[in-house]
Amino acid sequence: MKFSQQTSETSCSTSLNDKGDNCCKPQPKGKEYCPICHKKAKGVLGKTLNSLFTPHSKSRLKCLDGFYYCKTPTCKAIYFKSDTVLTQNDLSVSAGIKKGAKPATVCYCFGWTKEKIKDELQQNGKTNALKDIKAKMKNPGCSCEVLNPSGGCCLSDVSKAQKELKEELGLST
Numbered sequence: 001m002k003f004s005q006q007t008s009e010t011s012c013s014t015s016l017n018d019k020g021d022n023c024c025k026p027q028p029k030g031k032e033y034c035p036i037c038h039k040k041a042k043g044v045l046g047k048t049l050n051s052l053f054t055p056h057s058k059s060r061l062k063c064l065d066g067f068y069y070c071k072t073p074t075c076k077a078i079y080f081k082s083d084t085v086l087t088q089n090d091l092s093v094s095a096g097i098k099k100g101a102k103p104a105t106v107c108y109c110f111g112w113t114k115e116k117i118k119d120e121l122q123q124n125g126k127t128n129a130l131k132d133i134k135a136k137m138k139n140p141g142c143s144c145e146v147l148n149p150s151g152g153c154c155l156s157d158v159s160k161a162q163k164e165l166k167e168e169l170g171l172s173t
Ligand SMILES: [Zn+2]
Pocket: 034, 035, 036, 037, 038, 039, 070, 071, 072, 075, 076, 077
């Protein structure tokens, strides 16, 4: 018997209605421009959104495929699909890369926030964040696809946060 956990890519993999119809295009490829900040945004998987959207937001949406993730810190849009824009209110986790997010989570798999990195920097002049994350990526492994709003690896966000915090605290980078 053939066994596959993959859902067919030709139909909606995360349909929220019972019909399972072809409600939208498969996973977005390439980039789209955010309707709010007009910067380029990358596509996200339906399963990322399925895991992170609040039940209320899911009830408003027909399908979770075809969304893009806006990573501009000052833009209130977190996800968009054509004219549909989703913000922090639609998410069950804090989008830590957005300005003013509390907590400012940057690594969702292993719980690193900008607050925690800042604490370490203030106490020790350095942070273990990247080392810790890299070690844990090997064991026990990460689940960015369903935990991180970006749907991907957090390392670049963590490096960026670390650099910004060091500058803020006047530490050499
Ligand atoms: Zn945007």
